[in-house]
Amino acid sequence: xxxxxxxxxxxxxxxxxxxxxxxxxxxxxxxxxxxxxxxxxxxxxxxxxxxxxxxxxxxxxxxxxxxxxxxxxxxxxxxxxxxxxxxxxxxxxxxxxxxxxxxxxxxxxxxxxxxxxxxxxxxxxxxxxxxxxxxxxxxxxxxxxxxxxxxxxxxxxxxxxxxxxxxxxxxxxxxxxxxxxxxxxxxxxxxxxxxxxxxxxxxxxxxxxxxxxxxxxxxxxxxxxxxxxxxxxxxxxxxxxxxxxxxxxxxxxxxxxxxxxxxxxxxxxxxxxxxxxxxxxxxxxxxxxxxxxxxxxxxxxxxxxx
Numbered sequence: 001x002x003x004x005x006x007x008x009x010x011x012x013x014x015x016x017x018x019x020x021x022x023x024x025x026x027x028x029x030x031x032x033x034x035x036x037x038x039x040x041x042x043x044x045x046x047x048x049x050x051x052x053x054x055x056x057x058x059x060x061x062x063x064x065x066x067x068x069x070x071x072x073x074x075x076x077x078x079x080x081x082x083x084x085x086x087x088x089x090x091x092x093x094x095x096x097x098x099x100x101x102x103x104x105x106x107x108x109x110x111x112x113x114x115x116x117x118x119x120x121x122x123x124x125x126x127x128x129x130x131x132x133x134x135x136x137x138x139x140x141x142x143x144x145x146x147x148x149x150x151x152x153x154x155x156x157x158x159x160x161x162x163x164x165x166x167x168x169x170x171x172x173x174x175x176x177x178x179x180x181x182x183x184x185x186x187x188x189x190x191x192x193x194x195x196x197x198x199x200x201x202x203x204x205x206x207x208x209x210x211x212x213x214x215x216x217x218x219x220x221x222x223x224x225x226x227x228x229x230x231x232x233x234x235x236x237x238x239x240x241x242x243x244x245x246x247x248x249x250x251x252x253x254x255x256x257x258x259x260x261x262x263x264x265x266x267x268x269x270x271x272x273x274x275x276x277x278x279x280x281x282x283x284x285x286x287x288x289x290x291x292x293x294x295x296x297x298x299x300x301x302x303x304x305x306x
Contacts, residue, residue: 040116041090043099044108047116048086051079057122058305059085059113059148063131063156064228065220067093070130073294074301082305085125087113087133091224093216100224106231109136114144124149126305131156131287132232141246142237152249152304155287157270159236170236177233184226191218205255205284209291241273249278249304251297253285 037049048068058078060071068088075084089109091097099108113136117123127148129137134156140147157163161173196217200210250271254263260281271277280300285292 041098042112042116044090044105045112046088046090046095048088050075050084050086051082053083055082057085057125058082059087059117059122059125059127061087061109061113061127061129061133061136062089062092063129063133064232065092065217065225066130066133067216067219069093070288070290071128073290074298077298077302078305082126083122085116085122089224089228091221092219094219094221097221097224100221100227103227103231105224105228106132106136106139106235110139110143113140114147117144117147123147126150126152128152128154128301128304129156130154130290132228135160135232135235135237138237138240138244139235141244142240145244145246148246150247150249150304152251152301154251154289155253158238158241160233161236162238162270170234174234177230180233181226181230184229185223188222193218203286204288205286205292209288212291213288238270238273241271242275244274245276247276247278248274249280249300251280251282251289251300253287253289253292254281254283255286257286 040047060068060075062068062070068086071086075086078084087109088095089100089105091100117125123146125148127137127140127150129135129151131154134153135158137148137151137153138156138158141151159170161168161170164173193214197210197214199217200213203213204210248271250267252263252267254260260283263281264279267281268279271279282289282293282296282300285296290297
């Protein structure tokens with residue numbers, strides 16, 4: 001499998017630096033179809049539910065530093081036929097970090113999700129995770145396979161270090177991951193609008209999408225983002241893919257910067273060891289597919305949810 005050239009890897013790395021988008025294409029919910037419920041706050045995540053509890057469950061997990069509102073373009077429609085579980089990682093979107101100021105953020109998210117699923121008897125739920133949320137979905141499928149019946153991963157890899165090349169190892173990239181973590185944590189309380197705007201241009205293609213990303217990029221607690229980023233970079237699930245029987249749908253982008261001829265073999269190679277994967281490429285989009293191509297994204301989500 002060919003590795004992604006350095007210029008593209010750098011663009012892909014940007015989401016792990018200062019990522020916290022909002023949704024530029026949010027649609028108003030139909031009150032007749034959506035039933036709000038009290039927020040359930042857990043040590044690592046907070047959960048809101050929409051829709052009827054008698055319907056099948058779909059769990060939406062955002063990416064690094066992203067708020068749950070990243071799903072605003074799809075959850076209102078999903079709530080007409082599903083119980084929608086909106087996950088927010090504590091410390092993202094400006095809320096209290098809870099237990100996420102110490103190591104174990106990703107494992108803590110998985111543990112909280114498993115606890116919530118068990119308590120509410122939601123085993124076999126459909127799960128959608130974007131970026132870091134996709135990795136969390138894989139971790140959940142590995143540790144608690146009965147919790148989810150199927151998994152959609154939106155532009156995520158079983159190990160982020162694959163972007164550094166085919167011979168990269170966790171041990172080799174760990175020093176850089178640690179330096180990035182420390183550098184990011186040091187920005188806590190020091191918002192940088194110019195950096196947010198630069199980052200937005202690497203995460204989304206459309207100007208309105210970039211504006212949404214830039215508008216949210218400084219709201220996450222940098223200390224939580226830093227630790228979660230470090231854990232994302234140093235979590236390697238490639239060797240576990242062969243044992244994950246959960247059906248996976250992988251959504252991935254292509255664009256002028258990452259043409260289909262490069263994206264197809266890269267993403268398909270990354271998940272080749274998984275026994276049940278369906279690949280869905282969405283063109284003319286960057287990392288935030290739901291921002292750049294909201295209609296195509298919503299269509300793919302609807303097909304997955306059926």
